[in-house]
C-alpha cells in the first residue's frame with residue numbers, strides 16, 4: 403500500500419522532499435495542495451512538474467478517502483460514513499447553524515472507555531485513527547470549504563490517541579496547513595489527565611470535559627474512568643493553570659432523569675467548580691438501546707440550568723441536533739457495519 407500524503411506535517415513533507423531529491427520548497431507547495439486547495443489527487447498539483455508528480459505517484463497517494471454514505475437529518479445535520487485504512491468504518495457529523503458549520507470528528511474506531519450511556523462504547527475499541535484519517539473527515543465532506551468550527555466529540559476518546567490528535571490539530575492550525583484559529587477547535591475528553599496535560603501544554607485549542615455527575619460513586623457507574631482519573635483531580639489540574647481569556651474550558655453534562663438532576667448535584671457542582679472560570683453545557687440524553695437511563699423533561703432541564711446559573715455557574719442547554727439519523731451526542735456507532 404502506498405503511503406498517504408494527507409496527514410503529513412510540513413516537517414515530514416520536507417523530509418520526504420529531501421529523500422526524493424526534490425527542492426525544499428516543494429514541501430510547502432504540496433502542503434498547499436493538501437490543506438488549502440480543493441483537489442484530491444497528486445496529478446492535480448499543477449505547479450509541480452510532471453516528473454515530480456510521477457515521482458510522488460510512484461511512492462505516495464494523495465490520501466483522501468471519500469465517504470461511502472451520507473444521511474441528512476430534518477434539521478440539516480449530516481452524518482458521513484467513512485471507511486478507514488484498516489477496513490473499518492467511522493462516523494462524522496456536520497452541524498449547520500445560522501452563521502457556522504461545525505464538524506464533529508471521530509478520533510478512534512469505537513472506544514475502549516466503556517461509558518454506560520454511550521452508543522459508541524457498545525461497539526468496543528476497533529482501532530486508532532491516523533492524523534490523515536482525522537483530517538480526511540474535514541477535507542472530504544461536501545462542506546469542506548465552509549467549515550467554521552471543529553469539535554473532537556465523535557467516536558473515541560481523543561487523549562487515548564493523543565499523538566495523532568495533536569498532529570491533526572497542528573495541521574489544522576498551522577499557516578502551512580488549514581490555518582484555522584485554535585479558538586475554533588474544541589477537544590472533548592472524559593478526563594485522561596496525562597493526555598490532558600500534554601494537550602494543554604502543546605496546543606491552544608479549547609477543552610471540554612465530560613463531567614455528568616460530581617459524585618464519585620455515581621460517576622464510577624456512568625464512567626469507569628473515574629476509578630483511575632477522578633473528576634476532582636481533573637478539575638484540580640485545571641485550577642492549577644491560568645488560561646486567561648484565550649482558552650475556554652467547558653464541562654459537558656448529560657442530564658439523566660432522576661439520577662444527576664437534583665439540588666444536591668447543583669450544590670456539589672458549585673463546590674467542585676468554585677473559583678474556576680468555565681461553562682457547563684447541559685445535554686439531553688438520547689436513549690441508547692439496552693441502557694436503563696432516561697431523558698428528563700425540558701422543564702426539569704431548564705430548572706436545573708437556572709439553579710446552576712443562580713449558583714454562579716454559567717450554564718447553557720445544548721440544542722439537540724441530528725437525532726433522527728443517530729448523529730446526536732453519544733449516538734455515533736458503526737457496530738452494525740464494522
Ligand code: SF4
Pocket residue numbers: 513514515516517520521522523556557558559592
Ligand atoms: S462517551 Fe466518549 S469516552 Fe465514553 S465511551 Fe463514548 S466515545 Fe468513549
